[in-house]
Structures are given as C-alpha cells and as structure tokens.
Amino acid sequence: MTRIYRKSGPNTMSVTARNPINENFVARLRQAGLRPTRQRLALARLLFQHGDRHLTAEDLHAEAQAARVRVSLATVYNTLHQFTAAGLLRSVTAEGSKSYFDTNTVDHHHFYCEEDGRLVDIDGSGIRVAGLPPPPNGSKVERVEVIVRLKSK
C-alpha cells in the first residue's frame, strides 16, 4: 500500500451545483442520512456512473486520485462502509486479505479469479442451490453466497 497524502485545498466544486447527476446522488445520500459532501458525491459518481463494479478501498482511492478528486484513504473507507450500511453497496468476501465492495446490491453470485483477484458477476436469476439443510438451532439464513473459483485454462 502506498500512503501519499496531499494537503487539502479549498473546495472548488459547489456541492449544491444543479446538475442531474449530482441531484440524483444528493437525494440518495440525504435519504440515507448522509450529508452530501464533496467527497461522498465524488466517490458516488466514481462508483455508480459506470455499470456494476467490484472495488477495494484502495482501488477507489486510486481512481479518485486519477480523477483529481482529493480524498483521504480513511474517508474512502468510511464512505464505503456508510454506503454499505445504507444499502448502496454490498461487501463481498472473496479472499482472505482484502474486502471488495460491489455496486450491484441485488442478490447474485460471483466468479472469482484467483490469479488476478478479479470478481465477475454471475447473474443470480438463473442459479439455484438445492439440498441445503436447515440452519443450526437459533439461527436463520441471511444470505446464500456462491463463489465459483476459477483457474486459467
């Protein structure tokens, strides 16, 4: 991990600027009880403006840097967790060390490529898991997760 921080500069983009993308996210954040700050809006845009994505905190931080958005890594972590708690993201556990955040919040499953650590959605609608025994006493099923681990052929 590379830890490069820049001094925070003045706020150059008005958070309340009237453009359709912002309007959209401002509403979603407000609904989640999150103030639509410059950082959160920028991260929301990076996360959600392209289709379904699987990102680590570091990935998103790097994207923010590349897009000249000044956000600290700590804020990226905070934001990802807040978005997850708000139901805007899901977290996916694929491999020991790092956590992935998935912009697809609908039930679905994943291919996981061990070689490059990449996650790919499996459309959930077609998949069925049969023969599951009932959960142990006192607990109930929260979610069934299928991970198909891949090797290159």
Add this chain to the structure above:
Amino acid sequence: MTRIYRKSGPNTMSVTARNPINENFVARLRQAGLRPTRQRLALARLLFQHGDRHLTAEDLHAEAQAARVRVSLATVYNTLHQFTAAGLLRSVTAEGSKSYFDTNTVDHHHFYCEEDGRLVDIDGSGIRVAGLPPPPNGSKVERVEVIVRLKSK
C-alpha cells in the same frame, strides 16, 4: 493478537517414538515431503485427532500452548500452509480479516455465523448448484463454494 513467546527448550519427546498415532502422521508427512518434526507432529495431532475442525492460525497456536506444546506462531503459519499445499488441509475464506483452515478436505460447503465467526460444515453430498453459466473465456472452474451466512434468530 497476543504475542507471547517462550525460549525454546530441549526436545523432550522423541519424534520417532513408536506409537500408532505418530506412525500414522509420520507417514503422512513423509509422503508430503515434510520432515516429521516435533512441532509438525504435535500440530498434526491437535488438528486431526478430533473430528472435522475449522481453525485460524491463532486458534491452533493457542491450543498448542494449552497443550504445553512449544511452537512459535510463525511455525504454526508455516505448518498450516505446508499442510494445505500437501492436501491435508483446505483453506476457507469466510470473512475479510482472518483465514480459516479446514481439516475436512472433501468437497463440502459451510454455514458461517457472522456473530461469532464460527464455521460449520454442510455435508456436501446433498447440495447441488444449478444454472451456473460457463466460466469466462480462458478459465475453468476450480471449485464451487457455497457459504450460507447466518444471523441469530
């Protein structure tokens, strides 16, 4: 994590002592190209003498301490990885931060209790995952893993 180390003392148990449990593990280790050292044998016994188990490195290290077996945490990690490479263990990824090692090396699935971080085997024979799309280009399926995440009711 607690890091308590003791000075290594003299070897009190002969590795080659003739008892059926040792004989068994000595052979298995040899077959895997691993020298049957005091530490490896002790860990093997802790791992395999009771039924199926899901352990972290820390868990096993604690058990070793409790059993008055002197092993460093680093050696526990090494040993777990070597055993996994040799097919004596499987590693299971359930949650971001820690890795579990599973003494059940036959294909099967897991319940995972988020509250207490405990894994429970699901007998694999009954479970079937239907409707999987073919893996992406150039890759093939290595393993299909089902994790049923539990909540207490």
Add this chain to the structure above:
DNA sequence: TTACATGCAAACTGTTTGCAAATAT
C-alpha cells in the same frame, strides 16, 4: 554434515481510530 525447520523480531498489508481542522446545515 548438510539441508531443512524453527523461533524470534521486525517488516508489511489492509484497515481502523483519535483528534484537530474544515464543512454542511
């Protein structure tokens, strides 16, 4: 007697936290 295994400390990675400064309402 030599190649391998161990123990420890220190490094490393991903993540979280404490707190002062900045910002949203």
Add this chain to the structure above:
DNA sequence: ATATTTGCAAACAGTTTGCATGTAA
C-alpha cells in the same frame, strides 16, 4: 452555531519474512 465530516498520523490485526540457531537425515 453546532453537529458532522474530513485528513492525517498513529495504532491495530493478521500475516509474512530474514536470519541466526537448532534439528533430522
């Protein structure tokens, strides 16, 4: 005005590594 959010540094957890010492063959 005040409650929230941010950035940074430092802490933290789990894991890995380098190297001197110990042990198996």
